[in-house]
Amino acid sequence: MPKQDAQEQPKRAATRTDVARLAEVSTAVVSYVVNNGPRPVAASTRTRVLAAMEELDYRPNAVARALRMRSAQAVGLVVPDVSNTYFGALARELSVQAFTAGYALLLGDADNDIDRERAQVESLVSHQIDGLVIVSLDPASVAETGTTPTVFLDQRSRPGQLSVIVDDRGGAAQAVSHLIGHGRTRIALLSGPVGAPGVSEREQGWRQELETAGLPTGDDLIARSEFSRAGGFEAGQDLLSRAQRPDAVFVTSDVQALGLLAAARRRGVEVPRDLAVVSFDGTEDALFSDPPLTAIEQPIHRIAEAALSAVLEKGLEHSPLTIPVELVVRDSCGCESTDAESR
Incomplete structure (x- = not known):
């Protein structure tokens, strides 16, 4: 050679x-x-x-200079699981907006572990970042952020912690109302882990809308799983094997809904004829699934914009700041898609 x-x-x-x-x-x-x-x-x-x-x-040396200057020209983001399509999309949008403002984005993945979340927060803060955005696994978590401006993208139970949230309860109620409008009467809930971001509020919206319509909300209509395709598949298998099978499912995330669709195919259940499905998040998973998912879409651009403004500029006028969500109709609920990209 x-x-x-x-x-x-x-x-x-x-x-x-x-x-x-x-x-x-x-x-x-x-x-x-x-x-x-x-x-x-x-x-x-x-x-x-x-x-x-x-x-x-x-x-x-950027790190050494940051320690001297007390500024890294960087913003940190800690999420529960970066493999979740929603958190990946959030990280990308925050990175784009931070770069436009002259900042880099440093990402920490908690891997669905609260101790690892705490370690990621401490590591980012030690780099003298200019702001920190956290999607926490625990609404009562105490992040050791010192003087670093911090905003959470989840419901908080501790006073004084700034947060930007979406209308989880209202979005879930809108999803269930849409399914009721299709004549579905046994609307199940495929939910995330108890205590996970948004889960409690989405379950409340599901239950509230069904009770208002006089429809059942029993435990036989609820299944839980991790926010993953595998978790959604296992929970879907469970729901679809029950004595009284649901005729519709509201799913608390797109990634779980992909697993549910796979479980339906495995059992010969046709979506949307036999089972109508609406999910929450509205990521590319919803757009490119088979069939394309009707979904409650989180406006990631607005969420990222509000979070960066909170940590880099003026904080929040009030906390929590609630951002509305939108129902995007595709094929999985039984409607003709209104999304040109999914046709």
Whole structure:
């Protein structure tokens, strides 16, 4: 095998000493230029240092600089499970908006573990981030964020914690009302784990709408699972094997609904003829499922915008700030799709 030409070898990253040597100044002066202080630098000297940095492609250590400057020009996000399509979409939108505002996004995945969530929060705060957004596994969690501006994207039970939430209860009620409008009378709930973000409120909306309509809400109509396709499949198998099978299901997340659809196919239950389905989230999972899912859509752009504003600008006028959701009709409920992309 021929030897790699010396010019093709990876270049060593330039150091502050290299910059100082090229600009004919001390390393301290390079530090003053990089950090804009604490001592003033003559304009001509600053120009030489900046030119040397550009010629050598010098990149200061971002973490060390953040510790000195008390700012990382970065925002942190901690979510329960980044593999969940909704949290992935949220992270992407926050990253786009943060970048536009001049900040990087640092992501922490709790892997559905409250101790890991706490560790992720502490790690991000130690990097001197400028703001922190948390979707917590526990509405009573106490995050050690110090002076870092923090906003939660879930219902909080502790006073003083800022939060931006969506109308989980109202969205669930809207979903169930839509299913009732299709003449469905045994509307089951495929719910998430007790205590998980939004679960209690979505269950309340489901129950409230059915009770108002005089329809059953018994435990035989409820199944629970993790927010995953596998969890939705197992819960769907359970629901569809019961003595009185439901004729509709409201599902608390798109990823669970994908599992439910797979369980229905396994058992020969046709959606929407035999089983109407409406999910919550409205991610790309809903758009590209088979059939496409009618869903309560969370406006991720508005959620990210409100969260960034809360941690980088002015906080919140009131907390919690509730953002409305929208029913997007596709095929899984029995309607003709109104979403042009799903046709």
